[in-house]
Amino acid sequence: MPSQIPIDxxxxxxxxxLDAxxxxxRAIAQRIAPARCGAVVKANAYGLGVAMVGPALCREGCRTFFVAxxxxxxxxxxxVGGDSEIFILNGIxxxxxxxCVERGFLPVLNSTTQVERWRTLARATDRPLPAALQVDSGMSRLGLPPAAAIDLASDPAFAREVDLRLLMTHLACADEPARPANAEQLARFRAVHAHFPGVPASVANSGGTFLGAEFHGxxxxPGVALFGVDPGPLAEGLRPTVRLDARVLQIRTIEAGTGVGYGLEHVAATRQRLATVAIGYADGWPRCLGGIGAAWHGGTRLPIVGRVSMDSTTIDISALSEEALHEGDFVELIGPSQSLDQVARDAGTIAYELLTQLGARHARIYLENGATQVRAPGDHR
Known part of the structure; x- marks a missing residue:
């Protein structure tokens, strides 16, 4: 249901x-065909709202989802409906x-202890329980060592107790196609997969979908690529999916020598016109952008001056005419003039982190098929 709070x-x-x-x-699914394409929608669809993103992906034909x-x-x-598979990446x-069994979710078993707990429940219920198994092929994060996975493959009881739906691994350097680690991880995983004939294989994350077909499994x-973030230099054809705008709360003129913001770190060298904008680090706008980042209006870059506060950011609007921007107007923070990736670079981080932190107080405006739906923060219906 749309929010009852007016957008103003x-x-x-x-x-x-959502169209993007x-x-x-669709572009990734076509690229990797005949491999199937799932969707990673963990962290509330990377902060964009799984209640809206999930059904949109379903309408595009996705039926396999991953959360953390x-x-x-x-x-x-x-x-997403009862005909969809939902895998739990961190396991149980x-x-x-x-x-997990009651809800019909599929855990990704990442350790021998997780495997044993799943097998114990299977024995107690006297039926095989569906799951995926992750192999650590070289990232040293989650997954069984290759030897431990091969031991399971040779254990007849494992096949009776676990209905293995997927064998997977995760690439550490998929965003760096030239790294030998990609081929090394693939070779290790294939050596294990050979012991699990008939079990579907999953290797490619977002970056992996833009590597060679041998990585598609x-x-x-894909996860962050669905949301328009380039997962590496080979990525192409992805559309940006987010735009962030914030309202001007106040406009003032200051004289040379006047300090701005906490700590008075910015001191005007000349007369300046400033606008205080309603966005701060409580809204996911990084504090470190003070003195580095910018907002935009009408194609003009408006530098951030002073520190970013919890609820506000001050920008220099001296480059605009007095009639170009007024209190109550909006300035662009992410959009056609400044991409999510550019803001992340300015903040010294990656787009993944910035994207998942956005939205504490923003109105969500979802666009699909020419229609607009507005949702308040926290509205997960």
């Missing part, structure tokens, strides 16, 4: 183009095995 009540607006997300999914934690499965299941926390798991 919000000081910042996060536009989310669907187009990115069990608690993320239920909100997704409510909106101790004591949550029965709940049977099922790819």
């Amino acid at each position: 009540a919000f000081s910042s607006r996060l536009g989310i183009d 997300i669907r187009a990115n999914y 934690q069990l608690c993320e499965g239920e909100p997704l299941a409510r909106v 926390d101790p004591g949550s095995e029965a709940l 049977d099922l790819a798991r």
Whole structure:
């Protein structure tokens, strides 16, 4: 249901183009065919709202989804339908095995202890339980060592107790195509996969979908690429999906020698016109952008001056005429003039981090098929 709070009540607006997300999914699915294409929608669809993003991906034909934690499965299941698979990438926390079975989610078993807990429940229920198995092929993050995975393949009881739906690994350097680690990880994974005939293989994350076809396996798991973030230098054809605008709260003129913001770190060298904008680090706008980043208006770059505060940011609008910008108008923070990737570079981070932090107070404006739907922050219906 749309938010009952009028959009004018919000000081910042996060536009989310569902058509672009669907187009990115479609482009990746076509690129990797005949491999199937899933979608990683962890962290509330990378901060953009799984309640809207999940159904949009379903409308594009996606039926396999990945989240990180069990608690993320239920909100997704409510909106993607009973014919969708939902994998839990981090596997199962101790004591949550029965709940995972009850909800019909598929844990990715990442350690021998997770495997054993799953097998114990299977023996107790006297039926094989569906799951995926992750192999650590060289990232040293999650997954069984190759030797431990091969031992399971040679254990007849494992096949009776675990209905293995997927064998997967995760690439550490997919965003750097020239790194030998990519081929090395693939070779290690293939050596293990040979012991699991008939089990679908999954290797490619977002960056992996733009590597060679040998990385595509049977099922790819794009995540951030769906949301328009380039996952490496080989990525092409992805559409931006977000726009962020914030309202001007106040405009003032200061004289040379006047300090601005906490710590008075910016001191005007000449007379300046400043605008205080309703966005700060509580809204996911990085504090470190002070003195580095910018907003935009009418194609003009408006540098941030002084520190970014919790609820506001000050920009230098001296380059604009007095009639170009007024209190109550909006300036662009992410959009046609300044990409998400550019803001992330200015902040010394990556687009993944910036994207997942946006949205604490922004009105969400979802665009699809020419229609607009506005949702308040926290509206997960």
